[in-house]
Amino acid sequence: MSGNSAAWAIRAxxxxxxxxxxxxxxxxxxxxxxxxxxxxxxxxxKVQPKLFIVAETPGAHDGPPRVVGTVMAGYDGHRGWLYYLASAPELRGSGIGRGLVVEAERLLLEMGCPKVQLMVRADNEAVLGFYDQLGYERFEVSNTGKRLIADES
Ligand SMILES: CC(C)(COP(=O)(O)OP(=O)(O)OC[C@H]1O[C@@H](n2cnc3c(N)ncnc32)[C@H](O)[C@@H]1OP(=O)(O)O)[C@@H](O)C(=O)NCCC(=O)NCCS
Known part of the structure; x- marks a missing residue:
């Protein structure tokens, strides 16, 4: 599978x-x-579960594998979207973020998705810089939305 390294692997x-x-x-x-x-x-x-992927490392000292990254993708028939991209802070810079995004792109393309995009807060320069490195192009847009279900937590 694309994006794997000796230190971590990507799976659903x-x-x-x-x-x-x-x-x-x-x-x-x-x-x-x-x-x-x-x-x-x-x-x-319940919706495109195969597009929810994680990165894991072998556990330390023969312990169980550890989840060290996630991305949740979706294809709505027009665009692909990425949410919940994360890598463990102590492993930043080791390619986990890139590996997850590349794998999400591969799965979206396999579904015929022509373009992938995501929402990032305008002041989150760290994440925007990361996506610049991956060939994403910034564009200005205003978001609007409406909550349909209020979560209880
Ligand atoms: C965004 C995030 C997933 C990046 O993860 P990561 O595992 O450190 O990323 P990688 O190691 O795969 O880095 C990929 C490339 O981006 C570069 N990069 C990472 N952060 C960067 C930044 N702020 N500016 C410029 N380049 C950056 C890396 O140097 C690397 O370049 P290379 O492949 O040429 O060496 C991680 O910082 C994170 O979890 N952030 C907090 C959660 C978050 O805000 N998620 C986004 C929600 S919209």
Whole structure:
């Protein structure tokens, strides 16, 4: 599979990853009070679950493998979208983020998706810089949205 290295591998999310994934999202600041991450995962498992992928490293001292990265992609028939991209802080710069995005792009392309995009806060220069490196082009747009289900957490 593309994006794997000796130190980590990419695969589809499995239900048993749930707590580790939510912990990673908390650690890297991706959780928001208005989104219950457990409900986000449950919803994704009902819609294009193969587009929810994780990176894992072999566990230290013969322990179990550890989830060290995630990305949640989706294709709506017009565009592909990326959400919840994260890599473990202590492993930044080792290619996990790139590996996850490349694999998500591959899966989207396999579905015939012509373009992939994502939302990033305008002041999040670190993430914008990362995507610049991956060949993404910035564009100005205003977002608007409406909550249809209020999560209870
Ligand atoms: C964004 C994130 C996933 C990047 O993960 P990572 O594992 O460090 O990324 P990689 O090691 O794969 O880096 C890929 C390339 O981007 C470069 N890069 C990473 N951050 C960069 C930055 N801020 N500016 C410029 N380049 C950057 C790397 O140097 C690397 O370049 P190379 O392949 O030429 O060596 C990670 O920083 C993260 O989890 N951030 C917090 C969560 C977040 O904000 N997610 C995005 C939500 S929209």
């Amino acid at each position: 999310f499995e239900r048993g990853d749930t707590d580790a994934v939510v912990e990673l999202w908390h650690d890297v600041g991706l959780t928001r009070p208005w989104n219950d991450p457990y409900q986000d995962i449950e919803r994704k498992l």
